[in-house]
């Protein structure tokens with residue numbers, strides 16, 4: 199931190215429109231995205247009030263990066279994290295700084311590039327199976343379809359092909375129930391969360407069944423520890439030599455938390471990204487046509503595979519631009535663990551900071567015509583680490599970024615290869631603000647283009663094949679210009 203400072207938090211302007219007692223609760227509930235964007239004119243920081251508590255929204259990309267990079271002082275914590283932990287435990291994405299480094303070292307091998315090559319083969323197959331299961335002229339519930347695709351791909355990459363079809367189907371249904379209840383539960387006070395409504399009972403059953411399934415899979419894998427080339431094998435086999443002897447491996451409970459974290463965290467974000475990408479293509483026929491041309495040239499009538507990734511240039515830029523416009527993690531929070539300086543202001547320990555990729559990605563001083571979908575803005579420009587942050591930054595940066603980008607590029611290609619996408623009706627579609635920037639309710643009409651491969655529908659859908667593909671060329675190389683740190 200370079201600023202020499204002693205200004206107090208009172209020097210940070212309060213966002214306009216605060217009401218006595220309620221603060222900014224009304225605009226935040228009514229239209230949180232419009233409210234957040236209305237604050238983009240504040241160059242550095244602005245205070246937001248929610249009832250008696252207040253938080254500092256960091257608007258400046260350099261300060262946002264400072265917060266990301268100093269994760270000891272600006273840690274994960276506070277009431278929002280307490281509630282997320284009720285669902286996914288103390289896994290990698292929710293644990294505080296003091297637990298993080300060991301967990302990250304233990305989880306990182308699961309996402310090693312050598313493993314990603316095998317995962318990419320699964321993504322390609324799952325994408326083709328999903329795209330081949332649709333009918334000409336159908337109106338798709340796009341978010342639901344993309345959730346099915348990413349759940350199928352995630353289950354297979356995590357647990358390889360050992361799961362019976364009925365278990366996969368049940369896990370899909372339970373995941374949907376848990377994910378759709380997640381945001382509501384986060385926003386409901388503790389006392390009300392315990393009221394046994396039918397929705398709560400459904401949620402409890404789904405959550406318990408999902409945990410039991412994961413526990414069974416872990417027990418089976420402990421009994422047969424050969425490397426199945428999937429995420430779970432990597433987690434079970436991970437050893438952290440920097441930890442004390444009794445903490446060098448993940449315990450069963452930790453394994454279950456990590457598995458649930460990867461499963462729930464990874465699948466919804468990628469599905470939403472894909473749904474938004476399809477929406478943007480449907481509403482920008484010129485880009486769709488160019489992407490179809492790229493897809494046809496690259497696939498040349500053959501089945502999609504990881505070897506095509508380096509040539510899927512426009513698909514990579516479409517995903518990059520989609521994540522700029524609709525970053526699923528539209529805002530994140532941090533707790534200040536001890537008095538600290540940020541941007542010339544002394545923040546008290548215990549304060550809450552809000553970071554918003556959505557706000558930064560749409561600042562007109564950072565992006566020309568920020569609301570315009572323009573994949574070509576990335577043609578010769580690599581995204582900047584401070585102003586393009588769909589995966590966060592620093593030590594807590596998304597561990598699944600390459601996993602997600604690879605999956606999204608392959609899935610997009612599989613869909614566009616077969617189908618022409620068109621909007622339904624002429625009303626603009628708007629995001630629903632949940633824990634993520636949700637595309638819930640998005641519908642698109644599809645019409646057939648041509649068949650690009652042998653009929654794959656139904657072949658591996660019910661009985662996923664194991665992830666045992668031999669290593670292919672590095673996935674995503676040169677396709678999505680996201681910069682990496684670590």
Ligand code: HEM
Pocket residue numbers: 290291292302459460461463464465467468471525526527530531587588589590591593594595596597598599601602603
């Ligand atoms: C497009 C898809 C995705 C997006 C936009 C996304 C976004 C993010 C963001 C913004 C963070 C940082 C959160 C923070 O700093 O508060 C994060 C962390 C994380 N993500 Fe993702 N993610 C995606 C896909 C995935 C996938 C596929 C997985 C796993 C299979 C995954 C697992 C995680 C985990 C475990 C963390 C916590 C990392 C840590 O704290 O060390 N994510 N993600």
